[in-house]
Amino acid sequence: MKKINKPQKEDWDTLLKRPTQTVGDIEGQVSTIFREVKQDGDAALAKYTYKFDNVLVDGLQVTQQEIRDATNLVSADLKKAIGVAKGNIEKFHRAQLTAKVAVETMEGVSCWQEKRPIQKIGLYIPGGTAPLFSTTLMLAVPAIIAGCKEIVLCSPPNTEGKIHPAILFTANLCGITRIYKVGGIQAIAAMTFGTESVPMVYKIFGPGNQYVTVAKQIATKYGVAIDMPAGPSELLVMADDTAEASFVASDLLSQAEHGTDSQVVLVSTSKKLIDEVSEQIALQIEELPRKDIAKKAIANSKLIYVENDNTAVALINEYAPEHYIVCVKNEDFYLDNVANAGSVFVGNYTPESAGDYASGTNHTLPTNGYAKQYSGVNLDSYMKNITFQKIxxxxxxxxxxxxxxxxxxxxxxxxxxxxxxxxxxxxxx
The missing domain is CATH 1.20.5.1300 (Single alpha-helices involved in coiled-coils or other helix-helix interfaces)
Structure with missing residues (x-):
């Protein structure tokens, strides 16, 4: 990780850039695939699934037998862990249910607001090098609580033409049965237009790589809503001498192993801690099965020393991190001054991994600075507010x-x- 000492404010914009391509760099390819899927339907999906996933899929929709077979491949311990996580996610999202808001604005003029679920939604679950069955929980659980009527799930197949067993088990556990073996840009296009197999939806949810992120943004041009731009994962840790260097390093690496285009940042008022964290990263990264991926992400990441808390807060809000860990003595100051962040993790014993899996909060969050104007996925993401009045x-x-x-x-x-x-x-x- 590159060490930066007391960066000047005029350099922040360059310093805080993400290692991602712009929409313009990718839009041409995305638009081409969208046009083909709109015109050729399932045939285009098969073409691009073979091109990008190296497999010819025989039938896009996952069968009940495939779900049963997948369930048998998931260990009892993992099934139990998924069940615990599901319970916590349900508790947190069910608590977000709100009652009708009603008021008489003046005598004889009654106005009220009620929530209704979005009827047709699409869930995108990344596969590839890290099949995110946890994302299935994060997206499906609130959809069920909200009462969405039609829920479609797309996830890329492996080279055997199958979706990871844990994704299928988790989807079935949540009550999702319309599951399709298609990923990437072509999956987003399929849910945007509908094909012979994949239904069209009104709103698409889910994280993905840079191509999926741009595809979701292109989908909005065709009248389909999205949860947010949610691309390559990122984490910023704010820590001082009260933080445990090994913990901080482990948190940074937990995001670095997501993908080569992930980014992690440490901001600190302690040069000593920065040096200790750097040493710990060098030690811990060698033990990771995905160390080659993590090393590439770490090369795009930064250790930033600032002199005081006010500068740190301003820098962090300018970055607007997807995940933000706060491990400092002056905890309340940092929490009170959070303006831009997807999700905040507080204290030495609150790893970002908890939010990724099982604490209850949602891990589908805005990246690439979009936390300045977007919220992470929550129950309201699946709802519409409709106003009524009677005079x-x-x-x-x-x-x-x-x-x-x-x-x-x-x-x-x-x-x-x-x-x-x-x-x-x-x-x-």
Missing amino acids: SKKGIQQIGKTIELMAEAEGLQAHKNAVTLRLKSLEKK
């Missing part, structure tokens, strides 16, 4: 003159007439 005879008499004056001032006579006619009808009674 009584007394109510239209109370509010009518206000509406007439405003409509006339805007030059919208028909708007005024809609009220005037009602008021005059009440005058006759």
Whole structure:
């Protein structure tokens, strides 16, 4: 990791850049695949699944027999762990349910708001080098709690034409049965347009690589909503001399092993801690099965020394990390001043891994600085707020003159007439 000492503010923009390609770099390829999927449907999916996943899939939809076979391949211990995680995720997301909001804004004028689930949603579950069955929990559990009627799940097949057993077991545990063996750009396109096999959805959820992230953004051009831009994983740790260097190093490496385009950052007011963390990373990385991936990510990562807490907070909010760990003595100051972050982990004994798997919060979070304007996935991500109103005879008499004056001032006579006619009808009674 590159060490940076007291960076000047005018250099922050360059310093904090992610090692990712821009939408412009990828958009051409994504648009080409989208056009083919829209035109050729399943045939295009088969073509690109062979090109990118090196497999010819015989039937895109996962069968019940495949789900049963997969279930038998998952160990009892892992099934139990998934069950514990599912319970915690359910507790946290069910607590986010809210009641109808109702108010009488003036006598006879009643307004209320109710939530309704998005009817058709698509879940994208990354496969590849790290099949994220945990993401299945994160996306499926709140979808079920919200009451979404149609839930489609897409995940890339392996070279045998199968989806990882733990993903299938977890999806089935959550009640998801419409599962399709298709990944990458072509999966997002399939859920955007619909094909002979894969249904079209109204909103797409799920993280992915840079290509999936851009594909989701392109999907919005065709009227499909997305949860957020959620690309390569990233982590920023803020630590001082009260932090345990080995813990910090392990957290940084936990994100570095996600992919070669991941990025991790340590910000610290302690040069001593930075040196200790650097040493620990060198030691721990050699023990990782995915050390080759982690080393490439670490090469894009940084150890940043700053002189004081105020500078640290400003730098961190400018970076807007997906995952943000706070291990400092002055904990409350940092928590009170969090403005931009996807999810925050507090203290020496709160590893980011807890949020990735089992504590209950959602791990589908905005990356690449999008935490400045996006929230992570939550129950409301699957809901729409619909407003209602009802005005009584007394109510239209109370509010009518206000509406007439405003409509006339805007030059919208028909708007005024809609009220005037009602008021005059009440005058006759």
